[in-house]
Amino acid sequence: MTQTQLAPTAVPLVKKEDSYLDHILAHAKRNNPESIIKETHKFAIERYWLMNVGPEKSPLVEQVLLEKRPKVAIEIGCYLGYSAIRFAAYIRDTLGIQDVKYYSFEISEYHANIARKVIDFAGLSHIITVITGPFNESLERLLSNHNLLSKVDFVFIDHHKELTSNYWRKAGYFTLSVTFSERCFTCHSPNSHACYVLTALPCIQGTTIVADNVIKPGAPVYLEYVRSDPTKYQTRFVEGWLEYYEGVIRDGLEVSVWLK
Numbered sequence: 001m002t003q004t005q006l007a008p009t010a011v012p013l014v015k016k017e018d019s020y021l022d023h024i025l026a027h028a029k030r031n032n033p034e035s036i037i038k039e040t041h042k043f044a045i046e047r048y049w050l051m052n053v054g055p056e057k058s059p060l061v062e063q064v065l066l067e068k069r070p071k072v073a074i075e076i077g078c079y080l081g082y083s084a085i086r087f088a089a090y091i092r093d094t095l096g097i098q099d100v101k102y103y104s105f106e107i108s109e110y111h112a113n114i115a116r117k118v119i120d121f122a123g124l125s126h127i128i129t130v131i132t133g134p135f136n137e138s139l140e141r142l143l144s145n146h147n148l149l150s151k152v153d154f155v156f157i158d159h160h161k162e163l164t165s166n167y168w169r170k171a172g173y174f175t176l177s178v179t180f181s182e183r184c185f186t187c188h189s190p191n192s193h194a195c196y197v198l199t200a201l202p203c204i205q206g207t208t209i210v211a212d213n214v215i216k217p218g219a220p221v222y223l224e225y226v227r228s229d230p231t232k233y234q235t236r237f238v239e240g241w242l243e244y245y246e247g248v249i250r251d252g253l254e255v256s257v258w259l260k
């Protein structure tokens with residue numbers, strides 16, 4: 001068979017996350033988190049939607065960081081490293097906390113590998129540790145190997161199942177009031193942020209927990225959990241917009257402080 005006969009549809013498919021890495025390495029500045037964030041927004045708007053916390057909700061999280069001034073932070077759901085880079089750089093550079101440690105849990109080896117490359121390019125590898133595996137298993141490992149989690153003072157919960165750009169294209173954002181059917185990877189709860197996350201963490205008085213996407217795709221069980229006992233959690237809702245759908249699809253964060 002000749003080359004010409006083989007040719008017709010042999011176009012290699014490049015995953016959007018690989019294109020993202022290429023874009024960052026080609027267009028952002030090394031050791032410059034701000035330029036990586038800027039180029040991420042450009043990519044997400046001009047090329048492919050990305051499920052990072054995005055330009056509108058991030059300042060709302062940063063406001064919480066400003067109040068909390070964490071020295072040890074963890075996040076569940078690293079994806080390509082956007083929130084880890086943005087928040088770790090904010091804590092170090094804007095808040096001046098040079099010795100901050102930021103641990104980011106990521107179930108997908110593929111996502112984690114790209115995130116590590118972007119984090120290295122940002123010059124933040126000594127601050128951010130990406131831990132591969134399902135959050136609950138990684139947590140158990142960390143709990144038995146180190147005393148790390150007894151010191152956590154900020155938690156960012158953002159591990160809902162991937163909402164692919166295909167999904168968005170198929171649904172069209174005008175029909176998105178239809179309930180999402182994604183399930184948590186770990187506990188298979190139909191709610192994106194199952195409350196197991198909080199019950200699995202050691203109770204640390206004063207820890208601030210920010211949960212993303214509590215409206216889209218939504219986290220009713222989680223909200224019921226943190227809102228049900230005011231002696232356990234002081235909790236508030238912060239309204240925002242879904243990442244890269246600002247002014248179109250409502251979303252929000254739940255900010256909770258663990259009281260006891």
Ligand SMILES: C[S@@+](CC[C@H](N)C(=O)[O-])C[C@H]1O[C@@H](n2cnc3c(N)ncnc32)[C@H](O)[C@@H]1O
Nearest residue numbers: 052053077079082083106107134135159185186
């Ligand atoms: C919404 S993305 C995270 C976005 C990221 N926080 C940001 O703003 O840049 C969710 C990520 O959580 C990961 N994930 C899902 N379930 C997980 C679990 N049980 N443990 C760890 N990571 C998980 C997914 O693979 C995905 O990369």
Ligand SMILES: [Mg+2]
Nearest residue numbers: 053158212213
């Ligand atoms: Mg999110």
